[in-house]
Amino acid sequence: MQTEINKVELRNLRIEDYKELKDSMIEAYPGMIDSHWQESHIKNLLRIFPDGQLVILVDGMVVGSALSLIVNKSIVDKNHDYAKITGNFTFSTHNSKGEVLYGIDVFVHPKYRGLRLGRRMYEARKEICEQLNLKSIVFAGRIPNYGKYASELTPKQYIEKVKRKELHDPVLSFQLSNDFHVLRVMKNYLEGDKLSKEFAVLLEWNNIYYDESPKIINLDKSIIRLGLIQWQMRSLANLEALFEQSEFFIDAVSGYGSDFAVFPELFIAPLMADYNHLSEADAIRELAKYAEPIRIRFQELAISYNINIITGSMPHLVDGTLYNSGFLCKRDGTYETYTKIHITPNEVFHWGITGGNNIQTFDTDCGKIGIVICYDVEFPELSRLMADEGMNILFVPFLTDTQNAYTRVKHCAQARAIENECYVAIAGCVGNLPKVNNMDIQYAQSAVFTPADFAFPSNGIKAETTPNTEMTLIVDVDLDLLKELHEHGSVKILKDRRKDLYEIKKVK
Numbered sequence: 001m002q003t004e005i006n007k008v009e010l011r012n013l014r015i016e017d018y019k020e021l022k023d024s025m026i027e028a029y030p031g032m033i034d035s036h037w038q039e040s041h042i043k044n045l046l047r048i049f050p051d052g053q054l055v056i057l058v059d060g061m062v063v064g065s066a067l068s069l070i071v072n073k074s075i076v077d078k079n080h081d082y083a084k085i086t087g088n089f090t091f092s093t094h095n096s097k098g099e100v101l102y103g104i105d106v107f108v109h110p111k112y113r114g115l116r117l118g119r120r121m122y123e124a125r126k127e128i129c130e131q132l133n134l135k136s137i138v139f140a141g142r143i144p145n146y147g148k149y150a151s152e153l154t155p156k157q158y159i160e161k162v163k164r165k166e167l168h169d170p171v172l173s174f175q176l177s178n179d180f181h182v183l184r185v186m187k188n189y190l191e192g193d194k195l196s197k198e199f200a201v202l203l204e205w206n207n208i209y210y211d212e213s214p215k216i217i218n219l220d221k222s223i224i225r226l227g228l229i230q231w232q233m234r235s236l237a238n239l240e241a242l243f244e245q246s247e248f249f250i251d252a253v254s255g256y257g258s259d260f261a262v263f264p265e266l267f268i269a270p271l272m273a274d275y276n277h278l279s280e281a282d283a284i285r286e287l288a289k290y291a292e293p294i295r296i297r298f299q300e301l302a303i304s305y306n307i308n309i310i311t312g313s314m315p316h317l318v319d320g321t322l323y324n325s326g327f328l329c330k331r332d333g334t335y336e337t338y339t340k341i342h343i344t345p346n347e348v349f350h351w352g353i354t355g356g357n358n359i360q361t362f363d364t365d366c367g368k369i370g371i372v373i374c375y376d377v378e379f380p381e382l383s384r385l386m387a388d389e390g391m392n393i394l395f396v397p398f399l400t401d402t403q404n405a406y407t408r409v410k411h412c413a414q415a416r417a418i419e420n421e422c423y424v425a426i427a428g429c430v431g432n433l434p435k436v437n438n439m440d441i442q443y444a445q446s447a448v449f450t451p452a453d454f455a456f457p458s459n460g461i462k463a464e465t466t467p468n469t470e471m472t473l474i475v476d477v478d479l480d481l482l483k484e485l486h487e488h489g490s491v492k493i494l495k496d497r498r499k500d501l502y503e504i505k506k507v508k
Contacts, residue, residue, distance in 0.1 A: 006059050007333035008117070008303050010124055013053035013065060018042055020062035021055065028064075028107035032192060037067075037105075041089060048094050051132075052101065054124055056108070056117050058333075064108035066121040068128070070098040076138050076202075082190045085140070101129045103139035120306045120331075122178045127221075129207050137205040140186060144195040145169045155185045155199050172201055180205045222480040224366045224393065226425050227253025227261045227307070230446045232470035233433040236270040239290060243297055249472060254305035256474050259366045261305075262427040263312035264444070265374050265399035266324070268294065273435045280350045280437050285322060288315040295327045295335060302329040308364055312397040312427070313340060313373050321354050324373060326397060328362055336362055340373035341382065350438045359506055361389045367479060374398035377426075378412045380419065384504050387420035387494060392479050396426040401441050410447070414460055417449040421485050421494055423462070423477045424449040430468045443468055448475045453489050455481045 013021070022036045029035035045053050045067060052068035071093050075085065086104055087093045093102075103125065108117050129137050145168070146158050153161070159182060161167040180203035189200035229249045236242050246263070253261050271290060275283035291314050302309045309329040316325035316339070324340040324347065339356025347353040359382055361368050370386035370393070377383070377396045386394065396413055400406040409426060417424040428444025447464035450456035463475045486494065 005115075005300070005303060005333050007057075008115075008120075009057045009060075009332055010120055011055060011057070012050060013042070013046065013055045013067075015039075015043060015046060017055055017062050021065055024063055024065070024109040025107055027109050027111070034192075041091075044091055048091055049096070052128060054121055056121055058112055058115075058117075063112040064106075064117050064121060066106040066125055067104050068125065069094040069102045069104055070096055070132070070134065071100050071102045072098045073100050073135065076100050076102065079186065081186070081188055082140065082200075099135040101125065101132070101134045101137045103137060106139075115304050116306055118174060119178065123306070126205065126207075129205075130209050133209075133211060134207060135210045136207055137180075138183075138202065139175065139180065139204075140189055140200040140202050141171045141175050141180075142190065142193055142196045142200055143169050143172050144193075146199060147195045147197055150197050155201075159185070159201060175201075175203050178205070221366060222478055224260070224477050224479060225256070225258045226393075226448060226473075226475045226477060227256065227258030228425055228427040228446045228448070228465070228473040228475070229253070229261065229263050230427065230444060230465050230469070230471050230473065231264050231267045231312075231429050232431040233267075233270055233429055233439070233442055234431065235273060235433075235435070239271065239293060242268060242271060242294075246298070247301060250301050250305050250307065250309065253472055253474060254307045258307055258474060260308045260310060260395070260425075262310045262395055262425060263326075263397060264427045264429045264446075265313045265326075265397040266315075266439075267312045267399075267429055268314050269429075269436055269439045270433060272439070276435050276437060281352050283437065284315045284351045284353075285317065288317040288322060290314065291316045291325070295329070298327065298329045299333060299335055302331045303333050306331050308366070310371060310395050310397065315351070315353070322352060323356055324353050325356070326371070326373065328364075328371065330364060332365070338362075338371045338373070340376055342375045342379055344375050346438070357508065359385055361386045361391050367392045370394045372396055374400070374409060377416060377424075378408055380412075380416065381504050383416045383420050383422075385506060387422060388504075391420070392422055392482055393477065394420070394422055394424045396424060398426055398428045398444070400428060400443055403443055406443050406445065410445070413447075414449045417460060418452050419493055421451050421482060421489070423482075425475075427473075430470060446473050448473070448477065450477075451482070451485055451489075453485055453491075455484060 025036040054066045055062050056064040162169045162172050183202040186200045272287045275286040311327045313326040316323045328336045341355050343355045368390045370391040398409050413424045425448045427446045429442045430444045433439045445467040448462040450462050452460045465473050
């Protein structure tokens with residue numbers, strides 16, 4: 001995995017990308033003659049179907065691409081080869097009124113494989129298919145490892161072994177893992193493909209939202225999937241053990257298509273056991289040394305698993321001052337920092353933590369969000385200011401020791417959801433932690449709360465975990481319901497405020 005990645009960007013292809021596109025394509029297809037598209041081909045694709053041409057950039061450099069056409073299903077149903085489906089590379093087969101999104105190429109530079117960039121492009125293709133109300137995605141995949149077994153296996157036998165995971169094929173295995181199913185095997189598909197013996201496997205992904213009746217498609221993402229991690233405190237040998245456990249949960253919630261992975265407040269506290277011989281104030285300052293390595297590792301995981309990660313919180317030293325902070329690691333490789341503003345008496349007395357001064361919202365690929373840490377959710381002014389900036393989801397990493405403390409967080413979080421007409425997701429730690437002073441017991445029941453109106457659960461709880469048990473909570477929230485609530489709710493709390501009598505504003 002690349003460790004010096006600052007940003008990953010997925011966007012539509014532009015003609016000025018051509019040189020980098022060509023260089024990456026040559027690296028991606030070693031041993032194939034004329035393995036890259038000519039500039040005239042790319043210009044033509046951008047002219048007829050710009051929305052279907054995608055590139056992925058790492059730190060501003062094109063390292064992969066996915067190219068597509070829209071074709072009639074009748075063409076796909078017939079036997080065809082690569083030249084025929086592309087109109088002998090003129091793309092005359094493209095028909096904007098067709099039913100099928102046909103993938104004519106997808107590749108990732110070898111240096112950047114292992115980061116799941118291909119999966120990211122496939123997810124974008126699926127979104128294009130849904131947005132354009134197309135019936136399916138079809139792709140003729142090479143089987144580059146077949147050449148090794150051609151003397152002993154037919155293509156059909158080879159495909160069956162790949163399906164059963166007895167053999168691995170870098171292209172076919174990837175397609176099958178992305179919910180594509182095999183339609184048929186095609187002979188003489190791509191001239192010069194010696195590795196595949198010129199065989200290809202025609203694969204299809206069906207759009208379950210396809211509607212034969214014409215309709216206007218909403219291009220904005222409405223359904224957001226949240227992955228909350230209810231973390232059990234346990235002894236950890238070292239930082240690597242923390243990373244291993246964290247990646248397990250990130251992998252799990254990412255595997256279910258979550259847009260966010262949310263960790264609790266101070267979930268890294270088990271690492272403080274090594275410093276238990278020190279005073280509590282000195283021990284937590286030693287723990288603060290892990291903040292930067294954790295931020296770097298979680299940035300890598302956000303890219304690799306294509307998920308936005310809210311890292312809960314951890315002690316963070318800035319110019320000698322100790323804060324309780326966390327990082328929003330976005331799946332494009334960038335990050336932002338958030339800091340707890342209101343500090344509990346316990347945090348001040350035992351650890352000497354200082355409150356932050358920045359009230360802000362964050363722009364993500366799933367809309368505008370807010371993040372407040374534990375005690376902060378008990379102060380309604382913060383989330384109201386965020387709601388005024390357009391926040392749709394408020395995330396609350398928390399750490400509470402008793403049910404009394406948890407009750408404060410839970411009921412205040414529910415109030416924030418109602419009064420700000422937004423979703424609130426809370427994620428906490430559970431279990432007992434020996435050999436760490438001031439961190440003996442934890443209690444949590446992570447949950448997602450909603451506004452209170454007819455479109456939402458009558459108790460305002462979308463979902464919640466089993467109390468005090470390590471688990472994940474994966475929940476879909478619909479942002480379109482919030483828009484409807486703002487305009488046509490039974491009550492319109494944000495709109496009905498008497499701003500002629502009172503106001504809330506930032507002092508600095």
